[in-house]
Amino acid sequence: MAHQEQEGEFLYHSSCDKCGSSDANAVYSSDTAHCFNCGAWSTTKDKHKQEVRKMSREIGLLHGDPSALKARCIPENICKRYGYLLGEDKVGNTCQIATYYDTDYNQVAQKLRYRDKSFKFIGETKKSLLFGQQLFGEGNKTVTITEGEIDALSVATAWDGKYPVVSVPSGAQGAKKAISQQLDWLNTFQEVIIWFDNDDAGKAAVEECVPLFPPGKVKVIMHPDYKDASDLLVAEGKTAIVSTFYKAKEFRPDGIVTAGDIGEEAMKPTEWGDSWCFEGVTNATYGRRKGELHLLGAGVGIGKTDYVMTQIAHDITKGKLKVGTFMLEQTPVETLKRIAGKLDGKHYHLPNEDERIYKNDDLRETISNINGSGNLFMYDSFGAIDWEVIKSKIRIMHHNLGVDYFYLDNITAITAQASDERRFLDSFMEELASICKELNIWILAISHLTTPGKGASHEEGGRVEAKQFTGSRAIMRWAHYMFGLERNNQHVDVDERKKTILRCLKDRFSGQATGKTFSLRYDSDTGLLKEVDEEWDSVEAEAEAKDDNEDF
8 A cells, every 4th residue: 555645645643553652653634644664554434533634624823822742852942943833723732833844934834732642634734844954954064854843852851042953744654755855954964863763663764864865964862761852861961962963974784884983803812613523624714713614525336324313423522512413315214324323433323133234232322422411412304305404403502492403415405495496505604694694693504516518427436526516606606714625435455445625715714724625534344434644646647647657
């Protein structure tokens, strides 16, 4: 029901049934109402109000007398100067009358305020200036804009009426339109002070109005203890208004800070992040920091899951971290058995006829210990994979269970559900990085790789490159770290098949780990992956070395 106000004239303000505001609901002659606090539209059916609206179109402006607003600490002389009067409407109801003028200094409209805080306008509102604008010429140093007439009178009281103070006529949500219509006059001032209400509607109006002016022209007042200027005047007097005025700050939208804002925080020593399961990786990356998104990629059957299970086992025991797992290609039961196996050095996930591989009591004890730690929480997808659901579960695990470390295996299973996989992946990666920062959590996401354009395949130990990650441009843009696993699982030598290279492809934190490799060896008896103090070449490096040693 947008733009309903064009179907009728504005009449008065009343209370809103939707949000409970006492005076933000604007009533129009078209039997519609719009709340400038919550934005809700409604229809008005009350016969008495219809009669008042009909009458208001037929009457002229009211007469009244200036009178001090004692409850608001506003003296009579300020009310007289601004044309804020006390009188009666045509049916004898007592009201306060705010007089509005046009550019020729003619009275053209009035805003009537009743004891129940309802409002209505009479006259030619489209021709009116800002409240109080007729009192001040152009080219002064500073003008203050408030959200309501009483606030304008309050600030004017502190200045004894000497300096320009004006108000928008229709509150916060009408502020942008009202200010836009008077920009030529407002821009003749060297400085504009916006003093709107310290509530959500007021803050939103500031965000809308500041960009109307040249950069650096606007300063904003939002008192930390009082909603508006009127409340401040009543509570602390004129000197508090003046003091607050001089503390007006150049507007900065939420999320923008200066060196002074964060100086003390910046002086705190930078600490190491939480450890990896391999010491060499921890030393090279300075650990893992919450707020980061890490990506791990490898070919089929190279050992991505084995690496992840090793890291999770480390986190929930030695790291004492609360971990959330989203293993979309295996059940929570298999995940639990694999993690338990990494803790005990046993193949708990394999068939175990007659307990020939492990003792069932050993598995039961380890599972009990994992459960007792309270550090492992696994998502059961029940075969359904939906990013919106997963995102919700991440939030629930973090807020309700205290989980800060998450494993997502794998993102290909999520993006494959989209009709436009590439476009979805772009927004998905942005959202994944954003949720890490928003919740201050760490996520390791697993990615499949595209087939290398040349050289050995990944299954034959081919080197992993960042561009091979599925949807690599989005991943490279948003990931803090990227790692690749390389292993020749087709080698004729069994010992060679047990060698794995972990390669760091991107290190946003320091850049020092980029290009480094870490040698890992798999123990087939225990199922454990261990870091070794050896240097292994990739298949490409071996091939290059071989070519260099051969004659034509």
